[in-house]
Amino acid sequence: MYGRAVALGAGTVLNALATETGSAFAIDAETTATVELDDSEGVTGSVAEDADADTRLIERCVELAIETYGDDAAVTGGTVRTESDVPMAAGLKSSSAAANAAVLAAADALGADPDPLEACRLGVRAAREVGVTVTGAFDDASASMLGGVTVTDNDADELLAHGDVSWDVLVWTPAERAYSADADVERCGNVAPMAELVADLALDGRYAEAMTVNGLAFSAALGFSADPAVEAMPHVAGVSLSGTGPSVVAVDGPGGEGLDRVQELWSERSGRTWRTTTRNDGARIL
Template structure:
């Protein structure tokens, strides 16, 4: 019983650490999961190109799906990704979603669970293994459903979904930042600002929401605001997740001068686009 799926990465509109309300949008960079189920006891995982990578999340995803939609099968799961790990681009959510859908495909059970509930399985697995603070249902839902989602992460509830058509510029510095290590108490101090951002996002004012979020969370998480200032030509810009990546959105003309500035920085700058299809099993 084999299955394969690929899930998109995502950028941030509103970080959920302050209030539990978050918003994210899928982008055209992917993590692919391949699952092979058998009668073995337990699940073994591997991350392509990362021999000592932490595979607990993807293994737990297989376990949860096999327990609920199969007969508790074991087996093997491998992920391969274009998304840099611990960069704020939702690599964990993409890996979880791809693994959940690949396992459902291996069991022939993709029609037995809604996409929202499939995302919730990945969120549950992430909480079980401790790789998330908020549960990251905003990131998971954007990656699973595609487009932009606004969520209540405390209740794993989808509040709104939209399908913006944006070019997306990403700058990823060479360092990593693990979301589980974020200073949650410091983030909660900016809750009044996050509430304003949530209202803007629910009102469809995504660009303004992003930029306010970015400035606030740079301050809360100790990231420099200069990359934000260099991207004010864009329609919107934000620190993505708990960093260190920044994402700017708009038209290619708006993003061209931002790219020129960001490319003077150490790290990687790349142009992509919003993704509206979500996690794909026909790969």
């Protein structure tokens, strides 16, 4: 019983740590999961890019998929392997992409055709159960699963808005890593008034403006320099710290001429500066 699926990385419009309302947009960076199911005891996971990576999330995703979509008592375990061009622990939703891909690949192996949001919620549940997220990251997971941009209530795992965006995207990813589960939730709560403003902007469809306000507020709350964002602001439609960092993401309309100038500036910084685009098609079974 074999299945494969792919899900997308994403950038942040609104970090959900302050108010449980979050917003994210899918980018053209993919994680692929391959699942093989059998009658073995338990699920064993591996990550192509890091032999020592924590595999509890993808393993739990497959276990929950078996419980939800399986009807063969002989299917009790198997293997799951991910390979990805989404940097890990960089604020670009690598965990959400891996979870979505793992759930869909397991469903494929079981011959199921899952509802995307139901499958997304299984991955969010797994993330909470293994402790890799504070909020459950339904905002990140929904953008990764559905494509486009989403606004969500992460407390209720409810989709508040979903639409298409067509942006060119520039990402600066420094060498350091930041894990969502380690974020200072209490300090992020201090910027709740700004997060509420960002939510209003996002629900009004003003996503690029929303992400810029978000970036300034959460860079301060999470202890990251706002300098990369300030450098970018005169040239782009929106720029933000992505997730709990450390990546910074800038967006502009198709063609992205403003991004050319920002790329020059960010390339002087240590780390990796790279270009991509938004994606509106979402995750899929292969």
